[in-house]
Each structure stands twice: as structure tokens, then as C-alpha cells.
Amino acid sequence: MKKSLKQIKYLIAAFVIPVLVVMIAFGFRGIAPLGNHNLLVSDLATQYLPFFEFLRTQLVNHTFSTYSFMLSLGDNAIPVYTYYLMSPLNLLAIFMNAENVPLLMEAIIVIKIGLIGLAMAWFLQVKYHRQDIVQVIAAVAYGLCGFVAMYFYDFMWLEALIVLPLLTLGLERLFYQGKWGGYVVALTGMIFLNYYMGYMMCLYSVIYFVYLVFLNRKPGVKFFQYLKTRKTMTIKYMTSSVLAALLACFMLIPTIVGMLSTGKSTIKLASFLPIPRFLPSAFASLGVGVTNFVGRLNHEPSMFIGSFFAIGLFSFWFSKQVKRQEKRASFWLVGAIFLGMLIATTDTIWHMFQIPAGFPFREVYMLSFVAIMFGYEAYLKNALQDNQVVLKAGLTLAALISIGYGSVVIERLAAKRYHFETPQYIVSYWYLILALVFVILITVSLWLVNHFGKKVWWLVLILVAAEMGTNMFLALGGTHEYGDQTKFNQAFKQSQKLIKATTEKRTSFGREKVNNQLYSDSFNITYNQYNDSLLYNFTGVNSYTSSLNANTHDALAKLGLYSRNERRISSNGSMPITEQLLGIDKFITIDKNGQLTTETNELNTGLGYAVSSQIKTLKYDSEAIFQNLNQLVQKETNSKENYVVENKINHVNVHQNQGYCYEVTMTPKISGIQYMDLSTTSPNQELHVQVNGKKLKTPYHQLGAEVIELGNFKKGEQLTVSFTSNSRILEMEPHFAGFADQKFNQYLKEKVPYRLQVDNPEKLKLQGADFTGKVTTTKERDLVLISIPFDKGWSVAENGQKVKTMKVANGLTGVKLKPGTHQLEFHYEVPGMKLGLILSGLGVIGIIAQVVYFRRKQH
Structure with a gap:
């Protein structure tokens, strides 16, 4: 009984102490509930909160749709679920009011940190068959390591730190006892919880398996010779790894197929060059407080595990109490992970063949885990009882940290001299003193x-708790971006009420363009409203997700809508041509004071409309947005009418002043709204635009990567546009054009009888995978252009007979029909789902077969 209580006591401490430390750090930063700040910054604000609300909406309404029209123009929802939302803790969202979800996310982060510590302590207890206070110290170091301090904003990855100790235990049980079930469960579970980290875990399992071979083979026995002597174990490892992957295929295959349809699927060969990804400055991260919130997107590897286990690792290597073979095996395990980060080739492979766009070196938590494990072994082998070894280890750690800081000076001077960008090396040189103080205190305490x-x-x-807590506190610093929870709560509830009143109970399908300044103003960051459709349950255009369909991006970015990269698309930059293409029929503005204004386009074309089959020949030029817009309408109508006409450029003045300043005098060739587009010359910068000497007012933050409305001018009326640009513009004509709005409005009236009328359009918000609709076609309008991104998962049928879908307009869906009125049935089947289920079924059969085979072999 006493033994059980002792074991439970240490496990409870392993969970509670990291939780208390992180809560204290949050409290000193004023983060709710210990203050009024929230963590709605970075991806937590722009992705995780909307995705949580999306999940909460599905749970509350008892629905699950594999396709969602709230993901931009519509998208496969499976990659969103599998990448962001698979944690069982996320189910707590069903018990929360929508405005309190930020507090729930903070609670989940804290709970996960506690579970990380618990998993570490459990691992050490089971592996070494003992319970002691050093296991609690290990739990604190692992639960609050550098990875957690810098990456918890992407808290979907924290599951990996919980599973890693369990997977390692499973590997050891398989290797030493032949019991493979725990390994299969852990690896399958990790792939299921987050396939991205699951992929990394597969690589780790190979590295750790090789470590176990190096650790246990006798001198003179070669690697493959040892595997032959342990043939049964080797077969179990290989088959179990395959079976774990097969079991997860029911969600893994659809996810892979979905991700291959994104713009991130492109492989960049330059990422595989065998060059170093970081320099000796990385050793500074062994000390406390090297990086903070400001450098979260671009920094050196977050190797911080605290001074105690860093000294423990070096003591393991320095001590004579540790066998040479154990040291060599540890060199392989630590070195394989460290060198895997250091060399760009292997680091790219670690990250699923893509260099990360922010939050680099995502595999570093594995280095932290194995370093703590060897530090604990140093304690068990009495290496820490040798004061000389401890002193040598402490001096080594202090030297490496000092070398890191010294390298920072050199690298910064070189960066300044040769004008290249650098990551955040350190926050402050003064923290070197703080780091060395902790090294001294830990050394003395030993x-x-x-x-x-x-x-x-x-x-x-x-x-150790003080050092890890100090690092967490400092990592949270450097910014005033943390949100005001009270202000957020009020803005969210008021916005929810206003948007719901204007978007619910639709009788026809349409998309909303919402500019919610009230909600945006509740953040202390530039908030771009990318995923607000998920927050407020409406069908929009904006989206920011790693799973954004490339067809959505390509179809819209080349028509002048704002896109910072392949993961983002915005309705900013829309104009009447794109608004009719996408069926945007409501324009909703909520100002900072909560005042609501709405405009409705009665000529809304809905989800699709019949056009000329000439649309199949439409090809966009990425360098000519206005030409693309004009050709779109021409191909729809099979005419040569010009709706977008380039302006006559009379005179251009330009001078350099931290960039280029332009003054362009021009004359419109047609009366109507005049537009500017600099997406190919000055993307993603905040322009300063004046029209006839007056500052241009815009309802959104970005300027430069989208079509910009300049105002309404008559044909022949001269106007002057002044703006700044980062680059030299040699040809001005393609960047300024007028729009024949009256002519286009007449065209819209002619299209009304040929639009696709969706049955029960309100249902598409929650159940977008199946719907029906009616459309009329003629001989001249024999192709229905549907504003759904082309996706092989969609099938369209009329009276039970499938109708072939095709890719048109650079990424949208088209269906060619005979003249007449058609009742169409739309059904979405997740690509890869059938194959995934078959493979998972084979995995189950394989598990049964493996159990039977090895049981019979034992008898």
C-alpha cells in the first residue's frame, strides 16, 4: 500500500508541478484567468480559435460534414480535422460558450503541459523500475522544455511530447520482451492525433531502434549480424511499424490526398542542399531566456532543458561509471537527432520534405527527451556523485552557452556587413549572466x-522549477500583443448577434463579404479576418489554413484577390466581376462602435450559372490581373465586349526614398470605377496611396497584393495617383484600368434566369457534402460554371446519371449540359477514403494474423 501511495505521489507531483509553474508564468504576464490578457496571438487567433469554433458548431449541432462551404469557397474538411482538431481534449469545446473558447484553449495548453510531465515520469518509472524525486525533476524539465515554451501556440503538436515517452517504452518492450502491442498502439495513436508529428515519430522509432541495437550488440558483432541473431524481434519491429501505419490509413490516406491538393505540395530542391541550418550561436539556447514571443517564427533550435539535465547529459559522457558502449550508443541517438536538425537535407526530410514557414526545428523536442533520459541515467549510475565530473560538466555547459553568445556577436556583425536576414539569436546579452547563475546554482546544489x-x-x-519557470516567463515576453479577454468577449458576442441576424435563414445561396472592425479591434495584433466564417457560421471567401485547396488559391489570386502565400486567400481586392463569379451578395460592415451596415446585391448569381462553353479555353496570365478579369467575362458571354480597359498613362514621376515613390497622371478610356493593381510588383507591403492629392481610404489593412478601388471617374477625366512601391515599375499601363460598371450590370440582369438555384441553401453551412439544385441552360449557355474549387471528390448526377465535371476558370468546377432545365444532385466523397478504409482493414487483419502467428510459434 505504501509503495502504491509513493508511486502515485510522484506521478501526481509530475503533473501538478509543471502546471503550477506555467500558471505562475502566465500569472506574471497577466494571462487569464490570473489576469485579463488572453493568448489570442499568432496562429492561436487566426487558426486555432476559428477551427475550435468550427468543431464546437459541429458538436453542438450533432453534425459532421466531410466538406465545408465555410472553408473559403468550400474545401475538404478532413485535413482540417486531422491536422488541427484530433486531440480528445478538444471535445471539451462542447461544454463552453463560444466566447469562452480562448480560455478553454489556455486550459488545454496547461493540461497538456501537465500530461507531458506525467508521461515523462511514468516513462522513467517503468523503464528503470523505481520511483524517486529526480523523476519529478525530469517531468518539470520535459514539460517546460524549450520546445514547449516556444511552440505551445501551435498546441496541436504538444500531444507528440506526451506520446513520445510511451512510444519509447513500447519500443523497449518490443526489443527486450518481444511485446509489440504497446508500440503499435502508441505509433498508431500519434499518427491519428497528428499525422505530421506521427510522421516524425516514425523516423524517431528507426533512430531509437538503431540505438537499442548499438547498446546491446556484443563487441565484434556487426549491425546486421546482430539483427539476424534477433530475427524474431526484428521482424516484429518491421511488421508492427507497417501495421501501425496501416491502422491509421483510414484517416491518413484521405489527409495525404487532401494535402497534395494544396500549394504546399511543391518540393523545393534547394531545401535539400547539404548546408548547415544553424551556426554555433545555437548553443546559446542551452541557457535560460534566449528566445521569446517575437522570435517564435524564426529562431535557432529550442534545445533548452534546464541546467540540471544538461549537466547530467555531459556527466553521462564524462563519467567512468558509464560503459563505453553506452556512451557510443548515446552519441548515435543524440547525434542523429542533432545532425538531423543541423543539415538542411535531413532537416527538410524531418519536416515532411518542406522547410517550415515559421516555427522551425519542430523535431527538437526529441533531442530534449533523450537528453533528459541520459541525464537521469547519469544520476542512476552515480555519475552525479563525482564532484569532479559534475564540475567538468558544469564548465562544459557554461562554455557552450558562452560560445553561443560569442557566436551571436560574430554572426550579427556578418549579417550587418553582408546584408542577410537572421533568425532571433538571443533576446538580451544580459541573459548570459542569468544562464550562468543557474548553471552555478545547479552545480553547487549537486x-x-x-x-x-x-x-x-x-x-x-x-x-529546476525556478529555472524552467523563468524561461517560460521570458519566452512569453517581448510583446504587447496579448489580447484583452473582456474586450474580446464583448466584441465576439456582439458580432455573433449582428452577423447571425443578417446571414441566417437564406432562401438562395450566396456568400458574404464581412468587414468586422469591432471584432478586429478587440485584438492587439493586425487581425485579417481570414477564418471568421468559421467563427460566425457564414459562407465567405477568406481562409487561412495549411490545407487550403490550390485551385481556390489559383482561381482567386490571379483575379486580384489578396493572397500573402499559398495558405491564405482573402476577399480583399474583390470587384464586381469577382463578386458575381463567387456569388457574393451581401456586404456587411460592423464598425468599431458596433454599428452595422449591410448592402445586398439582388443580382446575385448564387453558387453557379450557365455560361458559354468558351470558358473552357480561358487561361490566366499571372502578370496581367485586369486582362484576366476582362477575359473572364468575355469567355462567359462568348463576346469581344471590353468590360475592363487599361487607362492611358500621360506622365510618370518617380524618385527613390527608401523604396520608390510614384506620381502617375492618367486618363480613363471608359467611364466608371477606376482600379489599380500592383500584386506583381509590390506584393505584401502597406502602400501609401493618394488620388488627386487625397489619401485613399480603404476598409482593410493590406494594400499592394490585391485590386484597389480608386474611385469613380468619367472617360477623359484626368486623375493623378501617388503611391509607394518596393520595386521599380517599368510599365504602368497594365496596372491601372477602368471598369464599365453599367454595361456589366446589364450583363448581370441577363444572367439571372441561368443561375444555379440551390435547394435548402442554409443547410450547406453544416452539411456541405450533399445538396441538390436546379439550373437552366441553352445552346449558347451550355456549361454551368460553379464556384466550387475543382476536386475529384465531387460527383454530379442528373436523374441518377453521372455528369462529367471539369476544371475551368483556372480552378473552379464546370459541368456541360444539354439545353433545358436540369435538377442536379451533388455528392462529395472524400478522395482516398475508400482506399484508406481498405488499408486499415488490412491492418486489423494483419494484427490478428501477427497475434496468431507468434502465439503458435511460442507453443
Whole structure:
């Protein structure tokens, strides 16, 4: 009984102490509920909160749709679920009011940190068959390591730190006892929880398996010779790895197929060059407080595990108490992960063959885990009882940290001299002193343990908790971007009420363009409203997700809608031609004071409309947005009418002043709204635009990567546009054009009888995978252009007979029909789902077969 209580006591401490430390760090930063700030910054604000609300909406309404029209123009929802939302803790969202979801996300982060510590302590207890306070110290170090401090904003990855110790235990049980079930469960579970980290875990399992071989083979026995002597174990490892992957295929295959349809599927060969990804400055991260929130997107590897286990690792290598073979095996395990980060070739492979766009070195938590494991082994092997070894290890750690800081000076001077961008090396040079102080305190405390006995371990625990907590506190610093929870709560509830009143109970399908300044103003960051459709349950255009369909991006970006990269698309830059293409019929503005204004386009073309089959020949030029817009309408009508006409450029003045300043005088060739587009010359910069000497007012933040409305001018009326640009523009004509709005409005009236009328359009918000609609076609209008991104998962049928779908307009869906009125049935089947289910079924059969085979072999 006492033994059980002792074991539980340490496990409870392993969960509770990291939780208390992180709560104290949050409290000092004023983060709710210990303050009024929230963590709605970075991806937590722009992705995770909307995705949580999306999940919550599905749970509350008892629905699950594999396709969602709230993901931009519509998209496969499976990659969103599998990449962002698979944690069981996310189900807590069903018990929360929508405005309190930010607090739930913070609670989940804290709970996961506690579970990371618990998993580490459990691993050490089971692996080494003992319970002691050093396991609690390991839990604190692992639960609050550098990866957690810098990456918790992407808290979907934190599951990997929980599963890693369990997977390692499973590997060891398989290797030493032949029991493979735990390994299969852990690996399958990780792939299921987050396939991205699951992929990394597969690579880790190979590295750790090789480590176990190096650790256990006798001198003179070669690697493959040893595997032959352990043939049964080797077969179990290989088959179990395959079976784990097969079991997860029911969601893995559809996810892979979905991700291959994104713009991120392109492989960049330059990423595989065998060049270093970081320099000696990375060793500074062994000390406390090197990086903070500001450098979260671009920094050196977050190797921080605290001074105690760093000293422990070096003591393991320095001590004579540790066998040479154990040291060599540890060199392989630590070195394989470290060199995997260092060399661009292997680091790219670690990250699924794509260099990360922010939050680099995502595999670094594995280095932290194995370093802590070897540090604990140093304690078990009495390496820490040798004061000389501890002193040598402490001096080594201090030297590496100092070398790191010294390298920062050199690298910054070189960067300044040769004008290249650098990551965030360190926050402050003063933190070198703080880091060295902790190294000294830990070193002294280990001497005290050796002199006064086990009671001093409590002092070590307090010092480690203080060091890890200090690092977490400093990592949270450097910014005033944390949100105001009270302000957010009020803005969210008011916005929800206003948007719901204007978007619910639709009688025809349409998309909304919402500019919610009230909600945006509740953040202390530039908030771009990318995923607000998921927050407020409406069909829009904006989206920011790693799973954004490339067809959505390509179809819209080349028509002048704002796109910062292949993961983002915005309705900013829309004009009447794109608005009719996408069926945008409501324009909703909520100002900072909560005042609502709405405009409705009664000529809305809905989800699709019949056009000329000439649309099949439409090809966009990425360098000519206005030409693309004009040709779109021409191909729809099979005419040569010009709706977008380039202006006559009379005169251009340009001078350089931290970029280029232009003053362009022009004359419109047609009366109507005049537009500017600089997406190919000055993308993603904040322009300063004046029209006839007056500052141009825009309802959104970005200017430069989208079509910009300049105002309404008559044909022949001269106007002057002044603006800044990062680049030299040699040809002005393609960047300014007038729009024949009256002529286009007449065209819209002619299209009304030929639009696709969706049955029960309100249902598409929650159940977008199946719907029906009616459309009329003629001989001249024999192709229905549907504003759904082309996706092989869609099938269209009329009276049970399938109708062939085709890719038109650079990424949208088209269906060619005979003249007449057609009742169409739309059904979405997730690409790869059938194959995934078949493979998972084979995995189940394989598990049964493996159980039967090895049981019979034992008998």
C-alpha cells in the first residue's frame, strides 16, 4: 500500500508541478484567468480559435460534414480535422460558450503541459523500475522544455511530447520482451492525433531502434549480424511499424490526398542542399531566456532543458561509471537527432520534405527527451556523485552557452556587413549572466546533495522549477500583443448577434463579404479576418489554413484577390466581376462602435450559372490581373465586349526614398470605377496611396497584393495617383484600368434566369457534402460554371446519371449540359477514403494474423 501511495505521489507531483509553474508564468504576464490578457496571438487567433469554433458548431449541432462551404469557397474538411482538431481534449469545446473558447484553449495548453510531465515520469518509472524525486525533476524539465515554451501556440503538436515517452517504452518492450502491442498502439495513436508529428515519430522509432541495437550488440558483432541473431524481434519491429501505419490509413490516406491538393505540395530542391541550418550561436539556447514571443517564427533550435539535465547529459559522457558502449550508443541517438536538425537535407526530410514557414526545428523536442533520459541515467549510475565530473560538466555547459553568445556577436556583425536576414539569436546579452547563475546554482546544489544527502533534492527541484519557470516567463515576453479577454468577449458576442441576424435563414445561396472592425479591434495584433466564417457560421471567401485547396488559391489570386502565400486567400481586392463569379451578395460592415451596415446585391448569381462553353479555353496570365478579369467575362458571354480597359498613362514621376515613390497622371478610356493593381510588383507591403492629392481610404489593412478601388471617374477625366512601391515599375499601363460598371450590370440582369438555384441553401453551412439544385441552360449557355474549387471528390448526377465535371476558370468546377432545365444532385466523397478504409482493414487483419502467428510459434 505504501509503495502504491509513493508511486502515485510522484506521478501526481509530475503533473501538478509543471502546471503550477506555467500558471505562475502566465500569472506574471497577466494571462487569464490570473489576469485579463488572453493568448489570442499568432496562429492561436487566426487558426486555432476559428477551427475550435468550427468543431464546437459541429458538436453542438450533432453534425459532421466531410466538406465545408465555410472553408473559403468550400474545401475538404478532413485535413482540417486531422491536422488541427484530433486531440480528445478538444471535445471539451462542447461544454463552453463560444466566447469562452480562448480560455478553454489556455486550459488545454496547461493540461497538456501537465500530461507531458506525467508521461515523462511514468516513462522513467517503468523503464528503470523505481520511483524517486529526480523523476519529478525530469517531468518539470520535459514539460517546460524549450520546445514547449516556444511552440505551445501551435498546441496541436504538444500531444507528440506526451506520446513520445510511451512510444519509447513500447519500443523497449518490443526489443527486450518481444511485446509489440504497446508500440503499435502508441505509433498508431500519434499518427491519428497528428499525422505530421506521427510522421516524425516514425523516423524517431528507426533512430531509437538503431540505438537499442548499438547498446546491446556484443563487441565484434556487426549491425546486421546482430539483427539476424534477433530475427524474431526484428521482424516484429518491421511488421508492427507497417501495421501501425496501416491502422491509421483510414484517416491518413484521405489527409495525404487532401494535402497534395494544396500549394504546399511543391518540393523545393534547394531545401535539400547539404548546408548547415544553424551556426554555433545555437548553443546559446542551452541557457535560460534566449528566445521569446517575437522570435517564435524564426529562431535557432529550442534545445533548452534546464541546467540540471544538461549537466547530467555531459556527466553521462564524462563519467567512468558509464560503459563505453553506452556512451557510443548515446552519441548515435543524440547525434542523429542533432545532425538531423543541423543539415538542411535531413532537416527538410524531418519536416515532411518542406522547410517550415515559421516555427522551425519542430523535431527538437526529441533531442530534449533523450537528453533528459541520459541525464537521469547519469544520476542512476552515480555519475552525479563525482564532484569532479559534475564540475567538468558544469564548465562544459557554461562554455557552450558562452560560445553561443560569442557566436551571436560574430554572426550579427556578418549579417550587418553582408546584408542577410537572421533568425532571433538571443533576446538580451544580459541573459548570459542569468544562464550562468543557474548553471552555478545547479552545480553547487549537486555538491550539496553529495555532502548532505537526499533531502537536498528538494532544493534541486525548486531550482529546476525556478529555472524552467523563468524561461517560460521570458519566452512569453517581448510583446504587447496579448489580447484583452473582456474586450474580446464583448466584441465576439456582439458580432455573433449582428452577423447571425443578417446571414441566417437564406432562401438562395450566396456568400458574404464581412468587414468586422469591432471584432478586429478587440485584438492587439493586425487581425485579417481570414477564418471568421468559421467563427460566425457564414459562407465567405477568406481562409487561412495549411490545407487550403490550390485551385481556390489559383482561381482567386490571379483575379486580384489578396493572397500573402499559398495558405491564405482573402476577399480583399474583390470587384464586381469577382463578386458575381463567387456569388457574393451581401456586404456587411460592423464598425468599431458596433454599428452595422449591410448592402445586398439582388443580382446575385448564387453558387453557379450557365455560361458559354468558351470558358473552357480561358487561361490566366499571372502578370496581367485586369486582362484576366476582362477575359473572364468575355469567355462567359462568348463576346469581344471590353468590360475592363487599361487607362492611358500621360506622365510618370518617380524618385527613390527608401523604396520608390510614384506620381502617375492618367486618363480613363471608359467611364466608371477606376482600379489599380500592383500584386506583381509590390506584393505584401502597406502602400501609401493618394488620388488627386487625397489619401485613399480603404476598409482593410493590406494594400499592394490585391485590386484597389480608386474611385469613380468619367472617360477623359484626368486623375493623378501617388503611391509607394518596393520595386521599380517599368510599365504602368497594365496596372491601372477602368471598369464599365453599367454595361456589366446589364450583363448581370441577363444572367439571372441561368443561375444555379440551390435547394435548402442554409443547410450547406453544416452539411456541405450533399445538396441538390436546379439550373437552366441553352445552346449558347451550355456549361454551368460553379464556384466550387475543382476536386475529384465531387460527383454530379442528373436523374441518377453521372455528369462529367471539369476544371475551368483556372480552378473552379464546370459541368456541360444539354439545353433545358436540369435538377442536379451533388455528392462529395472524400478522395482516398475508400482506399484508406481498405488499408486499415488490412491492418486489423494483419494484427490478428501477427497475434496468431507468434502465439503458435511460442507453443
